[in-house]
Amino acid sequence: MYDRIKGFRDFYPGEMAARRATINGLEETARQYGFREIATPAVERAAMWTDKSGDEIVDELYAFEDQGGRHVTLTPELTPTVARMVVAKQQALSKPIKWFSTRPFWRYEQVQQGRQREFYQTNVDIFGSSEPEADAEILAWAADALTGLGLTGEHFEFRISHRDILGGVLETFDADVDTEAAIRAVDKSDKIERVEYHDLLVAAGLSADQAAQFDDLVAAGDLEAIVDFAETETVTDAVENLQNVLAAAEDFGAREYCTISLETARGLDYYTGVVFECFDSTGEVSRSVFGGGRYDDLIESFGGQPTPAVGVAPGHATLPLLMQRAGVWPDEEVSTDYYVLQIGDTRPTAARITRDLRERGNVVETDVSGRSFGAQLNYADSINAETTVIVGEQDLENDEVTLKDMVSGDQIQVPVEAFPGDHDRPTLEDFDA
Secondary structure (H helix, E strand, O other): OOOOOOOOOOOOHHHHHHHHHHHHHHHHHHHHOOOEEOOOOOEEEOHHHHHHHOHHHHHHOEEEEOOOOOEEEEOOOOHHHHHHHHHHOOOOOOOOEEEEEEEEEEOOOOOEOOEOOEEEEEEEEEEOOOOHHHHHHHHHHHHHHHHHOOOOOOOEEEEEEEHHHHHHHHHHOOOOOOHHHHHHHHHHOOOOOHHHHHHHHHHOOOOHHHHHHHHHHHHHOOHHHHHHHHOOHHHHHHHHHHHHHHHHHHHHOOHHHEEEOOOOOOOOOOOOOEEEEEEEOOOOOOOOOEEEEEOOOHHHHOOOOOOOEEEEOOEOOHHHHHHHHHOOOOOOOOOEEEEEEEEOOOHHHHHHHHHHHHHOOOOEEEOOOOOOHHHHHHHHHHOOEEEEEEEEHHHHHOOEEEEEEOOOOOEEEEEHHHOOOOOOOOOHHHHOO
16 A cells, blocks of 8 residues: 655545636636646756755755756746746747646645645746736736636735835845845745844844834835835836836726735745735635746846746645635536436447437446446436436337436436437426427
8 A cells, every 4th residue: 555645635536626627717717818828847957946046945846867867856836947938939939928837846845734745836927028017917817817716805815015125125224135035034024923034134134223124114015115215216116116017907907906015025036026925815824825926037047038027826725725715616526417327238329328418518427337227326426417318228118218307306208319309418308398
């Protein structure tokens, strides 16, 4: 007997049916926005992450040396991969490039609520536009995708910020500050004690008084006060950009879901502008549901021409937690339109009916195990068959089959040659004259 590896999950049919309905909803909204589906490899060169984040990140990867001596890793996220793909065909691709994909990723990290070592995301990205409308469209897609799944503004909020606001304020202090380390500390601020947060800011180069002052400014979230304090073009431009994105989000129907939160920083170092995270409005889901933002420098860092980019990646571990909390998670059960039940030597007719129903787009099962009438009927009930078509030897002698409604228990006999007839999804009412 083999045990499942920690951090990896099995999805049985009922749960997978609910997951598939959710994924279909996310992807259908992406298609409505004109995003085009792509597929990407499970293995990439580890340097795509170590070059940007340092060798220490290897401890968080499923990295190994392949048989060709290459240092590779199971992909922990999609953004570097799509950046590589854009660089490879940059001149041939029409701008803006709008892509989406759904796939698994792998990170070797502590397993906890909403976080597994193998996890799934739907990634949605726009390349080739630096305009606020591109950021706003990502926010609008995320809002429409969530509301399309049955969520409302009472269930979620987007906490939105701008990386250059934080970076610009840090630069105003008379100190040798490691800006990226300080921003990473901000990203952790809601998960750790205040003393520990301040210690991280001090470790990044701020004095204790500067750390406290910086914390107060960020926590207040007053953009006008931030501009007045910094008195730099960097901060002024960042605040203006954030306000322009929010104005576009208003026109696109997403502003009502957005809250300015300068403590939202996103931990990955490649983010350059507006960033946001989606949270459960009640706080019952303890961590962010998903996040995204702008990463304008990544394509150039991969050897391509300067190309602005913005994207978001809903995760399929935390999103179900939010949907379950809100009571909109799909039923975890399989569904079947028809079960074609065989009694005796009736396979040719049963097979013809099964084919005809499937050709009309229905979900149809029939017996493949030589079971008894009772066993087949129990199986039809276990797969939530809506209608059972009973093809028995005695019925066929009368050129009939029996239709049984599995909910009401009602049943009628119908002419075998008339079934399913012209009906795409025939019911008892269609034949009950």
